Amino acid sequence: MPPRKNPTIRQKRLGGELRKLRESAGLSIDAAAQVLECGKAKISRIETGLNGIRAAELKALLQAYDVKDDTLAQALADMAREGRRRNWWNRYGDVLSGGFADLIELESKADSLHSWETILVPGLLQTPDYMRVLFRRGRLDMPEGELEEHVRGRTLRQGILDDPDRAPELRVVLYEAVLHAKFGGPEVMRGQLSHLADMAQRERVTVQVLPYTTDSHRGVNGPFGIVVLPEPETDVVRTETAVSTLYVEDDAQVAAYKLVFDQLGATALSPGASLNLVRSLARRL
Incomplete structure (x- = not known):
């Protein structure tokens, strides 16, 4: 081979x-x-x-x-x-980094996904217009055709949430700043927040917001994601730097990240209160 x-x-x-x-x-x-x-x-x-x-x-x-x-x-x-x-993401090998392809592969097998975000809506819950703004900001010289390939790849990645047999449970905690960002202007953000509210009502999706008024929390070291895999595989934590995606597989470190995520969820608004806040902000735009 x-x-x-x-x-x-x-x-x-x-x-x-x-x-x-x-x-x-x-x-x-x-x-x-x-x-x-x-x-x-x-x-x-x-x-x-x-x-x-x-x-x-x-x-x-x-x-x-x-x-x-x-x-x-x-x-x-x-x-x-x-x-x-050969999986679907192999078709996008020219535009997907190795780290991103690894993430897609892990997500395709996950029992559940946990995400703590401080700046951006997580990729699985992004609208195409929101994606386009982020991809353009990330690479100002990106050709339009390549940009659309990135959008198609991320949209296909979101398909795991629509699979009635294999959809993982998705738990997201967002810092309130994510909802107030103006990526792409009011129209793009209104569409993104409305989509976020719609997704938050799905049975296997939970969205919580950590408000500005929280005086301290455990997520100050930045965003991360946890991929919970079926036994006997080991769960994986994903973190990102400016130039690469890093994966943590050490059991003790993964357990520490899980504890931080659980504490963030306990501190954040309830799913119902979070949904009301997202809807309210969408209406104001």
């Missing part, structure tokens, strides 16, 4: 698990290479996510590593299979 130029987070996690299993079994890369009758470089590429792995190869390695946990073996097989499957 050819090496992946930009390994996804799923491939990195699969490779990391295989490395840990090999080390726990006390085997060297040389020994693993002998199992697959391949060079050491291939094992290294598998363990760093640069190479995928075939089902027969994975089975051989798990036997060599004396893995008897059927649930773990099935989870790793699922990861390997997903790494080979």
